[in-house]
Amino acid sequence: MTSTTETTATAAAPGRRLPVTDLSLVVLVGATGSGKSTFAHKHFKRTEVVSSDFCRGLVADDENDQSASGDAFDVLHYIVGKRLAAGRLTVVDATNVQTESRRQLVRLGREHDVLPIAIVLDLPEDVCAARNATRPDRAGMPGHVIARHRRELRRSLRGLEREGFRKVHVLRSPEEVDSAEIVLERRYNDLRHLTGPFDIIGDIHGCSLELETLLRKLGYDNGAHPEGRTAVFVGDLVDRGPDSPGVLRRVMGMVAAGNALCVPGNHENKLGRYLKGRAVQHTHGLAETIEQLEKEDARDPAFREQVREFIDGLVSHYVLDEGKLVVCHAGLPEKYHGRTSGRVRSHALYGDTTGETDEFGLPVRYPWAEDYRGRAAVVYGHTPVPNTSWINNTICLDTGAVFGGRMTALRWPERELVDVPAEKVWYEPARPLVTEAPGGREGRPLDLADVSGRRIVETRHMARIGVREENAAAALEVMSRFAVDPRLLAYLPPTMAPTATSREEGYLEYPAEAFAQYRADGISRVVCEEKHMGSRAVALVCRDADAARERFGVDGPTGALHTRTGRPFFDDEAVTEEILQRLRTAVGAAGLWDQLDTDWLLLDGELMPWSLKASGLLRSQYAAVGAASGAVLPKAGAALEAAVARGVAVADLHTRQLERATDAAAFTDAYRRYCWTTDGLDGVRLAPFQVLACRGRSLAAVAHDEQLAWLDRLVEHDPTGLLQVTRRLVVDTGDEESVRAGVDWWLEMTGRGGEGMVVKPLQALAKDGRGRLVQPGIKVRGREYLRIIYGPEYTRPQNLERLRQRFLNHKRSLALREYALGLEALDRLADGEPLWRVHEAVFAVLALESEPVDPRL
Structure with missing residues (x-):
């Protein structure tokens, strides 16, 4: 989007508001004595500022020990990297007047997909010298140091944008510095404050009839929903279908009226480059869109420019609903959520490929959804599938409407799918729609990565069910050593x-x-x-x-x-x-x-019988108790009976022993009912x-x-x-x-x-x-x-009363979670999904079995 990449390199007037993106790397640039530390602590949180002086003190116990600068900047870069990885605004307080020092910081920003912003304090040399003279630790600094810093700064000033800084703010006097105001700006993709409800609509590709039918089914009337719901379009509005202008008019109108949001697809990106006069190949349906736009020009000459501006203003992805939902075109790993860079935009538009091509000459897409473990649900399109389903909290809504499939929407937060059939096959696909889970590869072998580590399994009847890493490890031990061929393990029953x-x-x-x-x-x-x-x-x-x-x-x-x-x-x-x-x-x-x-x-x-599978347990536990009680209790009872006959006051003890013998005999009778002899299948x-x-x-x-x-x-x-x-x-x-x-x-x-x-x-x-x-x-x-x-x-x-204090809530919760996973496995199996998808839910049942719960319940 143009407004996210424009660079400002103008001198700030007194009282000027300096916009700073809420997740960015702010680099302060200025000679020693220019007041960078004072500025940083005035406008930013203490924890947001990483100072080279402080890092020098960490490694050398002396903030002015220039011989420790190499180690100090290693520490500084490490801290900056960790903060950016955690998604935190970070301010670097150092002179940063040399190109190489800035280059390393810009590289860190790019590695973590955040915007580098420069705030330059270009103050006169005499001001810097006077300030240093008032500081005991700087009073003896040679004057040529400030002069050198000033020369390096002046040489760098005009090239900061080319170095990669997205915004450059220059302050040239103490008055400008003192009156400047930092204004934190929300990233364009950060719409966490919008909580919906949303109707997220998959790839349209010029199928205006199907779009209108789907909108009516979702409850929209002339682009607006009576209950205030917001439509969210995942891109690929144009190309291949019969009426791309009609789709654009509907979507653009809904966005302008505040009834919809839209992210760009790769087809909008290509159309936008064409509308800007760039050289692009008229393939994959673009030729049809160009022809349709040319017919539209006669009716509405301004429409083409409106489309160009609309596409130019689209943001690569949106983070919505307090961070619970991410919408993009081609899918997005968690590390890119809410980030801003060319790499993030590219992945959101095109996804990632393995570098291979299939038999149809199309790129093989990397199955990022299989590896996704993020907390936000990612809703996307791009790769057409005949049937959509949740994979690791992600879902693809491109169900090939233009290819004769269906147009699909997801109601959020209800997680309800709504679709309508295509009117006809509008465009013959290069690759036939096949039964392949989005992000997956039909027929691939089961893989350790399918079940290892912490997992989130989407189910249709209980939403998301988590599996802890330690439970997955325990289940993997059982599965790898004892289980049947996992291809035949289509279901595990829940605990009851x-x-x-x-x-x-x-x-x-x-x-x-x-x-x-x-x-x-x-x-x-x-x-x-x-x-x-x-x-x-x-x-x-x-x-x-x-x-x-x-x-x-x-x-x-x-x-x-x-x-x-x-x-x-x-x-x-x-x-x-x-x-x-x-x-x-x-x-x-x-x-x-x-x-x-x-x-x-x-x-x-x-x-x-039970003994068919539990013979070892019967021998070692139940039969042992029965045998021991049978050997001891009758003799003890006989001895006590004789003592009673001799007049010894042990009648109560004798009664208790008789009761114990009766209970032991009942115990033996109880487990013997579950045992009988079998010969082969005779008796089974x-x-x-x-x-x-x-x-x-x-x-x-x-x-x-x-x-x-x-x-x-x-x-x-x-x-x-x-x-x-x-x-x-x-x-x-x-x-x-x-x-x-x-x-x-x-x-x-x-x-x-x-x-x-x-x-x-x-x-x-x-x-x-x-x-x-x-x-x-x-x-x-x-x-x-x-x-x-x-x-x-x-x-x-007394024993019954104690046992009545048992706690059932965990067991009941476990039973319901395992039941939902079992239902999910059956649904995936019946839907013909790849076996790795079935096995994901099956394995999760086994993993939950290792949760600590009273085995007697």
Whole structure:
């Protein structure tokens, strides 16, 4: 933009206001004794000023030790660099009369993409000498030093602009210095004070019909929104389409009326150079725009000049909404946000390329969005994609309207996408639109950088979810050593929140609290599903090896069967394939391949028995406790009984020991229910309770009664006996009789030794009255099952009272975050996004599992 690059090199009149950009490198220039330090401390914060004298004192304990100047300026440049990197206004207080000293400072400004500004104190030699004479540390300074400084300053004065200073302010008398006023100016790209709401509109390319349709859909009437929303255009308004002048008139009018903001695209940049008479190639749609403008000249001769001025005034990018939002054309890494330089403008207009070209002769763009970790959401366009989605808090809105795709807008802060279809293919693209996530490369291998370090994952149902670096490292250890092939790891189920702690006598958990929570969330109907005595299992079943190869890129396996932490259930791949084959047969016989129009299914379920996967835990922990209590407590009880018979006063102790023996026996009975002998697949059971996804569709929002009906058919058509039905009961949370029936069902089931039940909203993907996700399931575990978790004697009144002080908020938060990530993984999988995008959300679930939380909850 012209106004950001104009240079002022005029003498300041008394009382003159000196504009200084709020993020800039201010270089004070003047001979010794000219009053630079006094000026700096009068107009700037003490912390903003970096003085060469101070740095000299740091390294030599003497601010006047000229022999330490080399080290002192090393320190000065280091401090200046750190301040500029942090985005802080920095003032350099040194003579800076030599070209080389200024060159290093200008270079620092360019490295950090801030404007260098010179304030020159060009005071007479006698004034400088008189001031030095009053300072004890300068009284003995030779007179020729000031004369030399003055000569060097005079030689430099006219060339400061050429050295790279964007503004030069010259003060030539003590009166001018004393009366000058520093005025901090906001950067042109800094619109943090504007908080919206905004409607950010992607690349238009002369498609005026589609633009008008989209504006109407967004609620605009003749360019204005009745609710005061502001449109923000990401550039590429012109070229290729049928009516670039019409688009320009609409956008220019909205900007002039204060109803819109606009950043330039590379096509506006090229058109602007053409309108200034520069030599540019009439390619990539510019020829069509020139022809349209020539026709417009006859109707409105002033229009061409208005367009030139409009383009000339566009700012490379905007920082909006308190710094939460950045809008540009081609994307912008965080280090460039709010910065001003040619490099920043170039990246905002064109992005960055790898230096390679694809098979269509077009440059391969560097996938900057994959590496983005910034806190501000970056909304951009430039590279057309058929479907847009969030990547690391960035989103591309160019969905190829001019190529027959769609024109897309993003409502902010709602993060809602709105689009309209193209009227037709207005321009044949050089490269066909392909299913490629913006910033990504279709089919590229999974990469360590996809999951390492601190991460922010955008989800559609809970906005941004953060993953700490240490949690990612823990998950990476598990994934790299134990997990199934990550290409087959399409989903990890979330942890499940327990019901609120019960005050029912003798119980820690009770169904009434689960029903009450859903009633409070506005959920009227829930389904109670029995909790199976096994381990959570996810099954990816492909119709054949070709289907597995086409979607998941594996050669050989026809799917996967893994735990909730991504580990394979069986070390023997042949056993896994046998289970997949049985599932495949049942799916085919039940007609689900055809009904769901798919060649793969993702199932959530429970694999039994528990001992199949947890045999080591059973032996080392539960069986050891049972064996020890069985060996010790009967003998202790017998000894105490004999003592009582002899008249020893140990009756109370004897009673307590009998109670301990009873509790220990109950503990042993409880965990033994989860163990039975298996031989190969004989004795193994799989109870599926949800179909998660299939080709082109996430099924996570399908109501649970419909889900369970599909799975009943699956069990019915399994000739091998592998699959097991999940029993269920529907409860109306507002009906006391229905709630009582649900409680009785749970009591009957757990009384027979069952683990308990999971209560879920009947309509999946449920939200409360404020639009927030509610828990997808609340587990209510049986009284005897909890003996395994909390110990044999947990039902003692004093122990129960202590356990009722458990804290559930972190567990509930974790369950919801993992649920949102799981939904995101399913959506990305169904949308056909690259597997690295799916895996990003999957890996985040595993990373969150390393957050510290009571494992008994």
